[in-house]
Amino acid sequence: MAITVDTKMIALLGKPLRQSFSPRMQNEAYEAAGLDYHYFPVEVENDHLGDVINGLKYMNFVGFAVTKPNKIEVMQYLDEIDELAEKMGSCNTIVNNNGKLKGYNTDGEGFVRSLLSETDCKLEDSVFFCFGAGGAGRAICSTLAFRGAKKIYIVDKFKESSKSLVEDINTKFAPVAELVSFENVEEINKKVSLSNVVINASGIGMYPHLDEVPVSKESLNSSQICFDATYNPLKTKFLVEAESIGCKILNGIGMVINQGVIQYSLWTGLPEPIETFTKSIEKIVSEK
Known part of the structure; x- marks a missing residue:
């Protein structure tokens, strides 16, 4: 799927990310649903996290995912935090609503x-x-x-x-x-x-x-x-x-599938595509 100025972007922020199955899993689900969305990894640690997030707010990003080592650090850059995530003190999913960032935790x-x-x-x-x-x-x-x-x-x-x-x-x-x-x-x-x-x-x-x-x-x-x-x-x-x-x-396969479909729903507003995610993971694993 070609990326254009209309494509809704989602970044995965963390380090290391080379081992992550999430970009392929998420992108295959968007393609299956005919959505013009694209998810991609960006390796960044705490030292430049704030700079990256500030940039994402003003670009065509519907949100971003956060993984190790940024799940706690990210909270200081958010405008609003879901009640459960706030009690946890950790976020892995952020929704961008016109420059206002709300954090969730699906892990x-x-x-x-x-x-x-x-x-x-x-x-x-x-x-x-x-x-x-x-x-x-x-x-x-x-x-x-x-x-x-x-x-x-x-x-x-x-x-x-x-x-x-x-x-x-x-x-x-x-x-x-x-x-x-x-x-x-x-x-x-x-x-x-x-x-x-x-x-x-x-x-x-x-x-x-x-x-x-x-x-x-x-x-x-x-x-x-x-x-x-x-x-x-x-x-x-x-x-x-x-x-x-x-x-x-x-x-962590089952965990990544289940937390991923919750993320998908938060970013798109659509039902959780558990079967699509499961098939994608099975294919990725079979190729290893």
């Missing part, structure tokens, strides 16, 4: 939809352990608390990030979050062993950290569900090790 709901559709997990009966308290971890854990999770253990190498997330969840959603120290490996292993679902939202396992894992497989057991927000590679070392001992594993 958490994308994760929960994927988890509930692909496993027999019952949120109200489940204990979760989450590695990573950045943008993705914030969205996932906040949504879990909002949706009634029994307990959530949270750890991050940046203590202030995990401490802030635990406090925000306990005061804004439900008193179900507990801080675990990154330095206390014994405590991490203990809490992981007590959890029904182990989540890696830290970025460990994606390029260039392909050989790293957030926790040793000795701390896992075969009854657990292990989720990695990464989807390229499709199986991080963490998931490979978890699968080897019998754990049910999920990568």
Whole structure:
């Protein structure tokens, strides 16, 4: 589809982006619907994020997506924030309405939809352990608390990030979050062993950290569900090790599909094209 002065643009802001399936997935959905929209990646980190966003406001952009490491930083540049995203303290989706920017977060709901559709997990009966308290971890854990999770253990190498997330969840959603120290490996292993679902939202396992894992497989057991927000590679070392001992594993494919269709609807005002997105992802994965 040719890009013209009438094409409605959407940018993905973050770094690194080479591994992202979102541009192709979104563009195939627009083409299937006959929409003159185009989605493309722009690698940018916090240092120039404000400059880029200021430019997008005055061009033919209906909005933009935000990924690591910009999901928290982006909030200071927005005119309005959806209530759930504001409580989370993280945005991944921004709608541009005549130069006024409104932020949303579709990550958490994308994760929960994927988890509930692909496993027999019952949120109200489940204990979760989450590695990573950045943008993705914030969205996932906040949504879990909002949706009634029994307990959530949270750890991050940046203590202030995990401490802030635990406090925000306990005061804004439900008193179900507990801080675990990154330095206390014994405590991490203990809490992981007590959890029904182990989540890696830290970025460990994606390029260039392909050989790293957030926790040793000795701390896992075969009854657990292990989720990695990464989807390229499709199986991080963490998931490979978890699968080897019998754990049910999920990568970030389901999450990216579900959060992506919500984004599509926010930008276009049209129903969520779940089948189109799923077929697109399946095709991309088959080519890997």
